Amino acid sequence: MIGVVMAGGEGTRLRPLTALRPKPFVPILGRPCIDYAIDLLSPIGVRDVLVTTYYRPSLLIEHLGGGSSHDVGVFYSIEDEALGTAGGVAKARGLINERVVVVSGDLFVDADLRDLVAFHERSGAAVTMALTEVPNPVEYGIVGLDDDGRIVRFKEKPREEEVFSNLINAGIYVIEPEVLERVPEGRKFDFSRDLFPMLREEGSLFGHPLEGIWIDIGRPADLLRANREVARKRLRDVDGDLGRSGLVHPDARIEGTVEGASYVASRVVVERNAVVRDSFILEEVTLSQFSEVENSLVLEGSRIGEKSVLQDTIVGAGCEIRSRSKLDECVLGDCVIIPQGSWLVRQKLE
Incomplete structure (x- = not known):
């Protein structure tokens, strides 16, 4: 065949x-x-x-x-x-x-x-x-x-x-x-x-x-669901602790918290008091202190600013979400800059 x-x-x-x-x-x-x-x-x-x-x-x-x-x-x-x-x-x-x-x-x-x-x-x-x-x-x-x-x-x-x-x-x-x-x-x-x-x-x-x-x-929600299904399967396979499972790359620097069925790739930085919850973070992403990412996908090289919150959102490569922003059910293309203090719901930006 x-x-x-x-x-x-x-x-x-x-x-x-x-x-x-x-x-x-x-x-x-x-x-x-x-x-x-x-x-x-x-x-x-x-x-x-x-x-x-x-x-x-x-x-x-x-x-x-x-x-x-x-x-x-x-x-x-x-x-x-x-x-x-x-x-x-x-x-x-x-x-x-x-x-x-x-x-x-x-x-x-x-x-x-x-x-x-x-x-x-x-x-x-x-x-x-x-x-x-x-x-x-x-x-x-x-x-x-x-x-x-x-x-x-x-x-x-x-x-x-x-x-x-x-x-x-x-x-x-x-x-x-x-x-x-x-x-x-x-x-x-x-x-x-x-x-x-x-x-x-x-x-x-x-x-x-x-x-x-x-x-x-x-659809974006289905792409997030596929990531979630694979993460849960991997967690069952490794039978690991949900907080620090085999889904966190050893090269990642975790000063904050990684929770649930999350995936954190190489050279990611999760700063103090930042939270990754049921999310999928690719290479060289930085989550600044007090930021939160939940049920979201962040592609390589992006930066999430201090006290920013992402929920049910997909962020393309090389983006910058500046501080104190909130994104809910958004999809960003590559290299998008979100100004400080933005509040976006169900937006598609490129």
Whole structure:
């Protein structure tokens, strides 16, 4: 099998955080989201991974290189224009002559795909779609199955009155190589909107539920939730004290307090009486004295001023939050300066 990671997403709902980085490059506990997608593939026997990309590909290529850090070979298909999910994969069909496992690079998934592959082999499907349940499915493709796991109903982004299931397309597919020959060359073509309806009509599209954590990081609150889920899992793995767990890098200088499921990276400074609570602080960030950061993500090189408070906020790289400011449910792009004494609620600034 060969792995394909779809990494062309621009992440418009995460702007301005994604103004200078592709959506698969946003960090989850200090690692780009795409790393977690590639991690899914090695346990099922994948040794080579094709990354399809369109928006700001250089960051992904520089980070992943040839794949040595993941123990797989990584190569790339770069689109000059967006070709859609199926079109981007099919562009590289000349490199694909075996079964393909396709994973979305802008999802956080903590699951074992071996059951998915085994089901695909038993069913004789042309394509098997991983499925998951969500409370509100209107932003996704919803699925109805028969008793054999064949997809008999499929509706992409239904209106409220059209919802017949909370079971959705999880953005992970096992595909037989001949299916890609049905994708037209040189034009936009999508798995969900174009290819899957054809296969459903033919009875060769199957679905299988995932067991595990699935998070679409398309919104700021969901990106924070993904960081929180990974932090909690790491804490369970190390069975550490929540106050000073293995999630605080030994190079960090902690004079204040780190609480809850928090992650503190290398060369971070938490000054006297500053508090990090259920938050994710990347390299070379400084929290000045009496500042507080709660359920927030702060990217590398930013500075939080004295007596400033961040709640449910994402701060880009190289920002400066000057003293006595309060930010609640905000998203900042890179290198933003917040003036002293600011009070901002649900703002996006770049």
